[in-house]
Amino acid sequence: MEKALLIREDGTRVDGRKPDELRPFRMEVGVLENADGSAYIEMGKTKIYAAVYGPKEAHPRHIAQPHRAILQCRYHMATFSVSERKAPGMTRREHELSKVIREALESVLFLEEYPRSMIEVFVEVIQADAGTRTAGLTAASLALADAGIPMADLVAGVAVGKVAGRLVLDLSEEEDKNCEADLPVGMAPSINSIVLLQLNGRLTREEFSEAMRMAKKGIEVLYEAQKKALQKRFAAYGEVTD
Numbered sequence: 533m534e535k536a537l538l539i540r541e542d543g544t545r546v547d548g549r550k551p552d553e554l555r556p557f558r559m560e561v562g563v564l565e566n567a568d569g570s571a572y573i574e575m576g577k578t579k580i581y582a583a584v585y586g587p588k589e590a591h592p593r594h595i596a597q598p599h600r601a602i603l604q605c606r607y608h609m610a611t612f613s614v615s616e617r618k619a620p621g622m623t624r625r626e627h628e629l630s631k632v633i634r635e636a637l638e639s640v641l642f643l644e645e646y647p648r649s650m651i652e653v654f655v656e657v658i659q660a661d662a663g664t665r666t667a668g669l670t671a672a673s674l675a676l677a678d679a680g681i682p683m684a685d686l687v688a689g690v691a692v693g694k695v696a697g698r699l700v701l702d703l704s705e706e707e708d709k710n711c712e713a714d715l716p717v718g719m720a721p722s723i724n725s726i727v728l729l730q731l732n733g734r735l736t737r738e739e740f741s742e743a744m745r746m747a748k749k750g751i752e753v754l755y756e757a758q759k760k761a762l763q764k765r766f767a768a769y770g771e772v773t774d
């Protein structure tokens with residue numbers, strides 16, 4: 533698709549969204565039987581499961597740290613998640629995204645509370661339509677909360693991009709492929725902390741400030757939905773009546 537067609541004359545996007553509008557999304561907590569904590573997220577056509585094990589004894593034992601838990605994170609895309617079949621193994625990109633998601637989660641976890649332990653986070657992308665690192669982070673944070681692991685705050689993420697010269701929130705893959713810049717952002721809103729920030733492409737200072745403002749607004753919406761998803765999960769146990 534030609535770049536100019538990605539933004540219509542009336543300023544709306546190719547899928548009809550306004551520039552600062554998120555895709556339709558859905559979150560659910562406690563979706564997997566066999567993990568200690570789990571969550572599912574859909575952001576538009578992007579579909580991701582996150583699963584958490586731990587804290588548990590670090591294994592193999594030589595990786596144990598005497599004063600803290602180690603956090604292991606694996607971001608992985610299913611072979612069938614993208615239009616061109618992806619080899620099942622871990623690519624360089626998946627290693628990179630595992631690292632940025634791990635670092636984002638480390639900034640809210642109290643790892644020093646669990647010496648010689650480990651926490652494992654698995655982010656499995658079932659279907660990808662852009663925004664998988666940020667949606668994966670949002671789901672991973674929910675899965676950690678579901679596992680009962682204390683955190684300073686939940687984290688949520690969304691990307692802002694520059695498409696045909698305009699800043700837009702929560703890129704779809706069609707927009708992502710044709711964008712001039714892509715800024716994935718993860719935040720812990722209640723403690724006002726930025727936990728993930730990457731920039732692909734170029735933005736002016738003014739565009740960067742505006743993009744961060746748009747990301748923050750989007751993240752606040754996702755954050756409220758995260759709290760609702762957790763309340764729904766625990767209401768099922770009769771612990772929350774709301």
Ligand code: CDP
Binds near residue numbers: 614616660661664705
């Ligand atoms: O997913 P995210 O936007 O965080 O990361 P990206 O590296 O900017 O990838 C953008 C999108 O490209 C992914 O979400 C997929 O939809 C697509 N992609 C793909 O089709 N095949 C791959 N091997 C990797 C990514």
